[in-house]
Amino acid sequence: MNRMKTLWSVLGALAILTTASTFGAHHEKGEATAKTIVGSYITEGGKTNPLYAGDITRQQIWLDYIDAHNDRDLEKISGINADDWEGYVDDGAVIKGNEAHMTFLDEWFKSSANPNWTVRWMIANGGENDDGAVEDWLTTGNDITFLDDDGTEVKQHHVHDVQFVGNKIKRINVYSRAAPAE
Numbered sequence: 001m002n003r004m005k006t007l008w009s010v011l012g013a014l015a016i017l018t019t020a021s022t023f024g025a026h027h028e029k030g031e032a033t034a035k036t037i038v039g040s041y042i043t044e045g046g047k048t049n050p051l052y053a054g055d056i057t058r059q060q061i062w063l064d065y066i067d068a069h070n071d072r073d074l075e076k077i078s079g080i081n082a083d084d085w086e087g088y089v090d091d092g093a094v095i096k097g098n099e100a101h102m103t104f105l106d107e108w109f110k111s112s113a114n115p116n117w118t119v120r121w122m123i124a125n126g127g128e129n130d131d132g133a134v135e136d137w138l139t140t141g142n143d144i145t146f147l148d149d150d151g152t153e154v155k156q157h158h159v160h161d162v163q164f165v166g167n168k169i170k171r172i173n174v175y176s177r178a179a180p181a182e
Contacts, residue, residue: 007043012031014108015083018158022181028129034114034154035049035050035052035053036052036053037051037052038051038052038053038125039051039125041125041127041128041131041135043084043128044129044130045130047130048104049127049128050127051125051126051127052125052126052127053124053125054085054123054124054125054126054136054138055124055126055136057136058124058136058138058164058167058170059122061080061125061164061167061169062119062122062140062162063078063119064076064080065080065169066117066119066142068080069105069115069117070116070117071168072109074102074106074109074129074182077098077102077105078098078101078102078133080167080168080169081098081168082098082165082168082169082170082171083097084096084097084098084170085097085098085101085169085170085171085172086170086171086172087101087104087161087171087172087174088156088171088172088173088174089174090175090176092141099121112147112151112165113146113147113148114146114147115144115145115146116144116145117142117144117158118142118144119140119141119142120140120142121140121141122139122140122141123138123139123140124136124137125137125138125139135163136161136163136164136165137161137162137164138162138164139159139160139161139162140159140160140161140162141157141158141159142157142158142159142160143155143156143157143158143179144156144158156176156177156179157176157177157178157179158174158175158176159174159175160172160173160174160175161173161175
């Protein structure tokens with residue numbers, strides 16, 4: 001009876017290994033692989049296009065960008081931004097241009113607010129805009145802590161929708177909610 005169990009265990013393991021290797025290598029060399037659709041992208045013009053899984057290599061750019069914010073490294077932040085950078089922050093304000101962004105951050109960093117960010121998650125995605133050009137985005141979940149005007153620590157959960165052009169950040173949309181009281 002023991003030999004039968006062993007035989008079935010070995011056969012089962014071989015079946016699993018064979019299946020796994022077949023699925024892992026089912027594409028021929030040079031064969032194009034299909035993009036994975038992860039949702040829908042509704043363009044400025046109202047057209048609905050597929051939203052695809054994106055390039056995850058830009059995640060490291062975002063991590064470096066947040067580290068530069070925590071280190072107050074305006075030069076590094078500026079180098080990652082596109083010249084025509086745009087920021088749409090959670091209070092409705094709009095910041096346009098890399099130089100305007102650096103001025104905004106410089107003032108904030110010099111204040112008593114002492115903002116600090118922690119990245120919690122990232123999802124790379126992309127889709128075609130109204131002109132048919134693919135836009136590359138990284139949607140990120142981040143926690144921010146800072147001191148308000150009374151010196152009380154505030155913690156918020158932010159979603160940053162980050163548009164990349166090449167390896168430069170062109171646009172950031174910030175959405176916010178207060179963290180639950182602990």
